Amino acid sequence: MKDSSARHRIVVLGGGYTGVMAAIRVARRTRRHGGQVTLVNPTARFNERLRMHQQATAQEMAHVDIPTLVQGLDIEFVQAWATGIDPKHNGVTLATDHGVASLDYDTLVYAIGSSTPVDVVPGADLHAHTLNDPESAAKLARTLTEMPDGGTVVVxxxxxxGVEAATEIAESFPSLRVVLLGRAEPAPKMNAKARAYVLGALERLGIESRTGVEITKVLPDAVELAGGELIASDATLWTTGFMAPALAADAGIEVDAQRRIVVDPQLQSVSHPSILAIGDAAAIRRPWGVIHGTCQSGMPSGAHAADTIGRLLRGKAPKPFRFGYIHQPVSLGRHDAVVQFTKADDSPGRFHLTGAAAVTYKETVTGSPTTTYGLSRRWVIPIAFLARKGPRQAG
Ligand SMILES: Cc1cc2nc3c(=O)[nH]c(=O)nc-3n(C[C@H](O)[C@H](O)[C@H](O)COP(=O)(O)OP(=O)(O)OC[C@H]3O[C@@H](n4cnc5c(N)ncnc54)[C@H](O)[C@@H]3O)c2cc1C
Structure with missing residues (x-):
């Protein structure tokens, strides 16, 4: 790795949506102020997590490569897992293909995302599929492809x-029975018309949607509901819950109940200010509560963290992060979608899109991160183009 004696070493952990955004922007923001950026991710291939349900239904994905996304900028890409953080000595331990390595930082950007925990209900860890990573999605794709006609998939x-996955599976594998289980109605945060549209799409695709149910156990060939009812399942997909990795918590950095790093309005860790957290792995408070993990909020948080670092290196006070939600774009297979436009706090607004217009909108949103990276390599996009500002007060 590079000699780093004179320069301010910025290490970005995680090359997902937010980490790549932060790395590109901080490289631009700090290039005249001695910034040296290293981006760490376990794979060189960029994982389009927004397309995980497409991967899980055996759809061919474009190959997007992280070194290509950051090319032309002074960013060193390191292919490795971060296995430990030592915040006292500003160091990170890495597991690489060639063994254990270490990396020192002056500023660390923590962007390692989240996953759906499978330790909440007995048996989910052993018998359920997830959309947590490309390997899990590929395993489900193989299972679905090999499943005989009439097989049952429980989501x-x-x-x-869950809705995106169930509709994608039902559309791609029409010979399979798809059962969607949940406590509440699907899409509870949409207005009545948009929600009715989602329910109509589930029905049209032949999905058996059951609400008011609690899964208490996942078995190899069934799920058990509270009350003891068994629903036979040839493959169970677990899509509920949210947890960030344990890395920060294990390092003694202050985290919340979902193990997200608790940050101040500038996105600096409240316990370790030389660490900034973004995306799903950050607990970012707004007046209505903590931002929930979306790409919509994550991309601007990555941009803002880069701006915070740039300002600190220039000796300026960083600004608070402001954000408000705009929409909930939801695919319903490849040929249908619904987009609920929202208020800043993610509660439903009056307008929504459906059908072909919504499909185009959703696809544009899903493809927008890679477009944004391309533009960001050339100039610093005003954050107002990346996100709605939302209220000033952090709450
Ligand atoms: C099926 C599905 C559909 C979704 N649809 C939408 C949507 O329509 N709109 C929306 O806004 N959001 C959506 N989301 C949520 C969105 O994908 C996440 O909010 C977003 O990916 C968060 O970005 P991130 O950079 O924080 O994490 P990620 O994009 O998950 O990136 C984290 C990166 O960190 C890497 N990493 C993990 N651990 C380590 C480690 N120890 N060391 C180094 N690197 C590590 C991972 O490999 C990964 O590359 C969807 C999620 C799923 C699963």
């Missing part, structure tokens, strides 16, 4: 990820 959790 546990009918949040937006």
């Amino acid at each position: 546990g959790g009918n949040g937006l990820t």
Whole structure:
């Protein structure tokens, strides 16, 4: 790794949506102020997490490569897992293909995302599929492809990820029976018309949607509901819950109940200010509560963290992060979608899109991060183009 004696070493952990955004922007923001950027990710291939349900239904994905995304900038890409952080000595331990390595930082950007925990319900860890990473999605794709006609797929959790996955599976594998299970109605944060549209799409695709149910166990060939009912399942997909990795918590950095680093309005860790956290792995408070993990909020948080670092290096006071939600874009297979436009706090607004217009909108949003990286390599995009500002007060 590079000699770093004179320069301010900025290490970005995680090359997902937010980490790549932060790395590109901080490289631009600090290039005249001695910034040296290293981006760490376990794979050189960029994982388009927004397309995980497409990967899980065996759809061909474009190969997007992280070194290509950051090319032309002074960013060193290191392919490795971060296995430990030593915040006292500003060091990170890495597991690489060639063994253990270490990296020192002056500023660390923590962008390692989140996953759906499978330790909440017995058996989910052993018998359920997830959309947590490309390997898990590929395993489900193989299972679905090999499943005989009439096989049953149970999707546990009918949040937006569950709805996207169930509709994608039902559309791609029409000979399979898809059962979608959840406690509440799907899409509870949409207005009545948009929610009715989602329910109509589930029905049209033949998905058996059951609400008011609690899965208590995942078995190799069934799920058990509270009360003891068994629903036979040839493959169970677990989509509910949210947890950040344990890395920060293990290092003694202050985290919340979901193990997200608790940050101040500048996105600096409240316990270790030389660490900034962004995206799903950050607990960012707004007046209505903590921002929940979305790309919509994550991309601007990555940009803002870069701006905070740039300002600190220039001896200026960083500005508080401001953000408000705009939309909930949800695919319903490849040929249908619904987009609920929202208020800043993510509660539903009056307008929504459906059908072909919503499909185009959703695809544009899903493809927008890579477009944004391309533009960001050339100039610093005003954050107002990346996000709605939302209220000033942090709450
Ligand atoms: C099926 C699905 C559909 C979704 N749809 C939407 C949507 O329509 N709109 C929306 O806004 N959001 C959506 N989301 C949520 C969105 O994908 C996340 O909020 C977003 O990916 C968060 O970005 P991130 O950079 O924080 O994490 P990620 O994009 O997950 O990136 C984290 C990166 O860190 C790497 N990493 C993890 N651990 C380590 C480690 N120890 N060392 C080094 N690197 C590590 C990972 O490999 C990964 O590359 C969806 C999620 C799923 C699963």
